[in-house]
Amino acid sequence: MKEGPDIAQIGALIGDPARANMLTALMGGKALTATELAAAGGITVQTASTHLAKLEAGQLLAQRKQGRHRYFTLADDAVGKLLENIMGFAAGRGHLRHQPGPKEPALRKARICYDHLAGDFGVRMLDSLVAKGAIDAIGDGLALTGKGESTLKCIGIDVGDLKASRRPLCRSCLDWSERRAHLAGSLGKALLSNFFDKGWARRTAGSRSVIFSPDGERQFLALFPIGA
Amino acid sequence: MKEGPDIAQIGALIGDPARANMLTALMGGKALTATELAAAGGITVQTASTHLAKLEAGQLLAQRKQGRHRYFTLADDAVGKLLENIMGFAAGRGHLRHQPGPKEPALRKARICYDHLAGDFGVRMLDSLVAKGAIDAIGDGLALTGKGESTLKCIGIDVGDLKASRRPLCRSCLDWSERRAHLAGSLGKALLSNFFDKGWARRTAGSRSVIFSPDGERQFLALFPIGA
DNA sequence: TACATGCTTCGGTTACGATCGAACTATGCA
DNA sequence: TGCATAGTTCGATCGTAACCGAAGCATGTA
Numbered sequence: 001m002k003e004g005p006d007i008a009q010i011g012a013l014i015g016d017p018a019r020a021n022m023l024t025a026l027m028g029g030k031a032l033t034a035t036e037l038a039a040a041g042g043i044t045v046q047t048a049s050t051h052l053a054k055l056e057a058g059q060l061l062a063q064r065k066q067g068r069h070r071y072f073t074l075a076d077d078a079v080g081k082l083l084e085n086i087m088g089f090a091a092g093r094g095h096l097r098h099q100p101g102p103k104e105p106a107l108r109k110a111r112i113c114y115d116h117l118a119g120d121f122g123v124r125m126l127d128s129l130v131a132k133g134a135i136d137a138i139g140d141g142l143a144l145t146g147k148g149e150s151t152l153k154c155i156g157i158d159v160g161d162l163k164a165s166r167r168p169l170c171r172s173c174l175d176w177s178e179r180r181a182h183l184a185g186s187l188g189k190a191l192l193s194n195f196f197d198k199g200w201a202r203r204t205a206g207s208r209s210v211i212f213s214p215d216g217e218r219q220f221l222a223l224f225p226i227g228a
Numbered sequence: 229m230k231e232g233p234d235i236a237q238i239g240a241l242i243g244d245p246a247r248a249n250m251l252t253a254l255m256g257g258k259a260l261t262a263t264e265l266a267a268a269g270g271i272t273v274q275t276a277s278t279h280l281a282k283l284e285a286g287q288l289l290a291q292r293k294q295g296r297h298r299y300f301t302l303a304d305d306a307v308g309k310l311l312e313n314i315m316g317f318a319a320g321r322g323h324l325r326h327q328p329g330p331k332e333p334a335l336r337k338a339r340i341c342y343d344h345l346a347g348d349f350g351v352r353m354l355d356s357l358v359a360k361g362a363i364d365a366i367g368d369g370l371a372l373t374g375k376g377e378s379t380l381k382c383i384g385i386d387v388g389d390l391k392a393s394r395r396p397l398c399r400s401c402l403d404w405s406e407r408r409a410h411l412a413g414s415l416g417k418a419l420l421s422n423f424f425d426k427g428w429a430r431r432t433a434g435s436r437s438v439i440f441s442p443d444g445e446r447q448f449l450a451l452f453p454i455g456a
Numbered sequence: 457t458a459c460a461t462g463c464t465t466c467g468g469t470t471a472c473g474a475t476c477g478a479a480c481t482a483t484g485c486a
Numbered sequence: 487t488g489c490a491t492a493g494t495t496c497g498a499t500c501g502t503a504a505c506c507g508a509a510g511c512a513t514g515t516a
Binding site for chain 2: 004005006007008009010011012013014015016017019020021023024058059078079082083085086087088089090091092093107136137138139140141142143168170171172176177208
């Protein structure tokens with residue numbers, strides 16, 4: 001006993017339903033205020049405030065004051081990755097929420113996983129990029145190829161800029177709904193914001209799901225065909 | 229709120245210190261009895277029994293009756309992977325146990341991570357195999373090469389047998405002490421038991437740490453040189 | 457059959473933490 | 487200066503779950 005890192009502490013932080021709901025809400029990638037997070041957790045602001053203080057002390061959250069608002073985000077993408085990991089595990093055990101709510105299908109189709117695209121569409125995109133030879137894959141590892149670099153340039157993404165950052169370019173992230181990998185990393189992030197910029201898709205207000213416009217969906221599917 | 233899988237449930241399961249200690253003890257890979265786990269958790273058997281029932285209901289543990297003993301193990305290697313994940317995260321935030329105990333250095337040098345070798349030695353082994361061209365690595369992904377297959381045959385491991393199983397041959401696992409990857413998967417398991425069989429190393433009684441004999445350590449270091 | 461060991465179930469206690477109302481601080485706006 | 491909004495801190499309540507002693511099963515051994 002008493003060996004190694006303290007997993008109980010972060011388990012306990014995630015283990016409270018209200019906190020778990022707030023963290024899940026922050027997986028949407030947007031910074032949220034304490035009041036918004038209180039609503040997400042289904043609790044009053046006072047209670048939320050103490051929860052947020054604990055999460056911040058545990059280094060799961062970061063906050064930034066702006067005027068009289070206090071915006072909270074996940075501390076970094078390691079937190080997002082951890083949460084998605086646990087979600088994948090929980091989903092694999094059938095520890096789903098009681099009933100598959102009405103928003104469930106949209107969530108499975110396309111959603112934000114911290115800062116990149118997940119769900120059916122996210123998995124499809126990665127599959128297509130691999131099939132095309134734009135990305136090399138060995139198991140969980142992903143690497144952009146030279147061909148991939150030029151493919152992305154056509155879409156409107158300059159990989160050179162991304163390479164400058166410390167963050168890895170390609171990362172695989174296990175998708176809890178599809179139970180397969182989708183593309184994370186700075187490239188995953190760039191692709192998603194590219195879709196937003198082009199107007200192919202938009203975020204939804206209180207949810208992590210991503211809505212594609214009819215035209216956006218058509219173009220997305222054409223750009224990332226299955227089995228080619 | 230109420231989106232996606234129920235992370236709070238498994239967070240809560242891991243979040244109790246007694247349960248976390250029991251789970252950590254089971255990361256040693258050995259099946260343990262309820263009494264042993266009670267000791268690991270620092271609680272009485274009665275209390276341990278209720279904890280174990282909860283963990284089993286949550287599908288984190290599996291048990292197997294044998295005579296009047298009841299042996300508990302982690303339900304599968306997904307659980308082990310999850311726990312190591314969380315450990316890595318916790319260690320990265322400095323959420324270490326209060327003081328680095330006396331056993332800490334041994335643990336950092338070589339320990340069991342569910343069923344394969346971790347710690348400094350585990351990381352070194354993977355590095356060496358990659359440097360040698362026995363394993364291809366792209367990011368987190370690992371794949372055994374043809375050359376690697378014959379290398380392993382010399383060590384005394386028949387890869388053909390391992391390939392028959394459903395479990396992936398090579399998997400990378402983030403090492404919480406080294407913060408780099410070591411080798412998991414059925415190959416990682418096979419290598420560790422190979423070391424045990426040869427008498428190079430042995431488990432310790434109440435701990436996850438692996439003790440190499442002087443001769444075993446010499447041979448290990450020669451077999452897996454750094455930077456070659 | 458009797459007894460020991462391993463574990464579970466029951467009952468009752470206790471402690472911790474989640475919760476909210478109310479009061480307080482801070483920022484912004486008029 | 488006064489008022490509104492955002493958030494924290496305080497105090498008190500309440501519920502749950504961790505905990506252990508004691509009793510109850512189950513299995514093995516003499």
